[in-house]
Amino acid sequence: MSASGTERVTIVVSRHREAVALVAAETAGVEISVLCLAEDDREGRATLDRALKEAGRRGCQVGGAPRTVGAQESGSTAGLLRELRALRPHRVRLQDPDPVHIGYDAERDVPVYDVDPEHAAAALTALSAVRDHQLESGTPVHVTCHRADADEQLGTASGLRYPQxxxxxxxxxxxxxxxxxxxxxxxxxxxxxxxxxxxxxxxxxxxxxxxxxxxxxxxxxxxxxxxxxxxxxxxxxxxxxxxxxxxxxxxxxxxxxxxxxxxxxxxxxxxxxxxxxxxxxxxxxxxxxxxxxxxxxxxxxxxxxxxxxxxxxxxxxxxxxxxxxxxxxxxxxxxxxxxxxxxxxxxxxxxxxxxxxxxxxxxxxxxxxxxxxxxxxxxxxxxxxxxxxxxxxxxxxxxxxxxxxxxxxxxxxxxxTGARGVEVDGWAYSLLIRSGSGGACAVGAHAEGRADAGVWWNELGGESVLVPAAVRDRTGLVTLATFTAGAQLAISHRESLSSGFDFGRWHTV
CATH class of the missing domain: 2.120.10.10 (Neuraminidase)
Known part of the structure; x- marks a missing residue:
């Protein structure tokens, strides 16, 4: 986690209304800031204001009112870079830089889209600025790009442009x-x-x-x-x-x-x-x-x-x-x-x-x-x-x-995901790893080849903003890894090579 225990998330969009779905996807505990590359009309601004108030009610911290940077028309990333320096985000959510076409105009020889072209332009401008910010700060910044037509009921993973x-x-x-x-x-x-x-x-x-x-x-x-x-x-x-x-x-x-x-x-x-x-x-x-x-x-x-x-x-x-x-x-x-x-x-x-x-x-x-x-x-x-x-x-x-x-x-x-060949009292088990409630890392296991016999899940803490990972090395040692809200790698090892599924405390790298 970061020193404050809070993950800082910055949402960068073309106009205010385009941030509503991304704000709605954030969970309790994160600090949200919104940057817009162009001004929206009164209705668009009001819609985003309501979304941010609702985010506050469910436990998010809202880092001030949305700010308009003005990079959309000029194409300059300087103003956006200044904002990123001040916000120091751990994670940035963007629109889709390459939206999926819904048809093809054969006469003009161009694809047909159902989203405004400024979505992609805003995403590419923002991605360039976030790259520059990471190179300048030296701290990894995780970026997710989101499709406009995602089903909000299925969670943010349903609309990711690039897979986890x-x-x-x-x-x-x-x-x-x-x-x-x-x-x-x-x-x-x-x-x-x-x-x-x-x-x-x-x-x-x-x-x-x-x-x-x-x-x-x-x-x-x-x-x-x-x-x-x-x-x-x-x-x-x-x-x-x-x-x-x-x-x-x-x-x-x-x-x-x-x-x-x-x-x-x-x-x-x-x-x-x-x-x-x-x-x-x-x-x-x-x-x-x-x-x-x-x-x-x-x-x-x-x-x-x-x-x-x-x-x-x-x-x-x-x-x-x-x-x-x-x-x-x-x-x-x-x-x-x-x-x-x-x-x-x-x-x-x-x-x-x-x-x-x-x-x-x-x-x-x-x-x-x-x-x-x-x-x-x-x-x-x-x-x-x-x-x-x-x-x-x-x-x-x-x-x-x-x-x-x-x-x-x-x-x-x-x-x-998981790892196979984990020995417990002479028997081979398959270990599974996933995110649990609140993003905490959860580990399960079943006899190898017998998932139908049941899986025993155990939450280990170690909250991860990305998919957690597990490896069994050639010595039989099982290592778990998560990526914390503060952009750090966290590691935990299985305490025994041959018995139980007890893991040691998490330590960050």
Missing amino acids: TTHWLTEGFDGRLSAFLPSAAGVVRWTQSEPGGAAWRGPELLPGPRLMPGLRVVRDLHGFPHLFALRRTPLKDGGDDIAIVRATQYGTGRPLTPWHSLGSPNPGNRYRSRAIGFPAAAFDATGGLVVFARNFGHGVSYRQQGADGAWTPWQHLRGVRVADELVTVTTGRGEAELFARARDSAAVVRWYRTGPDGTWTEDRAVPFAPRPGSMAAGPEPGTLVFRDLRTNEPCLWWPGATAPVPLGGADGAGPV
Whole structure:
């Protein structure tokens, strides 16, 4: 937590009325400030004033009246940067810099949107200012970008432009752990000083290009973490191009490789390339890598790299149109599979194949409907964990199961992840980790392969503003990690290698 125990959240929008939904999403205990890049009419200002008063009644602290910065017309970030210096936010909420199109005007050759273009302009201006503020202050600032059409009843995760980062704590080739998280200015990293030790170094801002505020962390067969993100660059004829980029850490604590571009399913077009979804990736048993992304037409495209290092071109998977929620799993046979939430229904679609050269098969018979923003790969091979759309209860499913297995623990929000192979009195257990009530970290466990036998949940405190993470290292030690309201990494270790699920106190890095 910060010294005051309060998380400072700054909401930056185009006009006052656009902040209402984002203010409504904040929970008790946070300090809210609102910055607007242009003046609104009387009704818009009054609507926001009412939302802020309601936030105060439910326990938020309101840091004064909304302020108009005036950067919308000038394009300058100087005034916004001055405000950020004074507010020193831990987290910033923005509008969607790349809204989803609802149609296409063939005559003009442009997409059709149902949101004002100033939303995206405001988000890009604000993101630039927040990046500069983080570089100046040296403190990580977490940024979330929110779609205008999100269902407020389903929580903020349902409308995130970039998915929440899961599995961000990982063991390296030498047994030391690394934590990677996205921030306004790029990827930040914390590094464990010795295997199993309590000392860590960080946060360290890793060099690289200007990235959008999202991150995917995938570990290969040798234990090396690979990072996937989106990079935005200007086009010569105006507009921007967005490409998927990848960097790898081959030595714990050492510099990353350069960020290599994997291109885009819709490259070079100022409208189409901006619409790319956030990538998902997985390694298979041969060491091959497959990368998926939602394309401009709301289908799925993919590229794959063979064990010999050669890449295929982007290819398209025909089938159901999908939303911005793609999750990969690797089965017990070492085959990569993809799950995607449908765009026009509550369904989930699965793509699978036999072998790295097999033909992808679309499976529309997945028997569950997840809460948007809640799907994640489970701790056991081939499993998927999600929150039920109606009940919010975490559930587990694997191909071939007739129905998902409820896991209990319907409080909290966001994805559920975990680690397998946790030994207790000679038996192997799967450990689950999630946010609980009020954002506190909750840990559960079940006999490996027997989630239907029941999960025992225990709240450990350690409130996290991001999805908590867990790793079982090669010695059997289980380490938990959270990211506090004060932008610090917090760590807790399991007290025994072979009995119980007791964890030590949290300590911040």
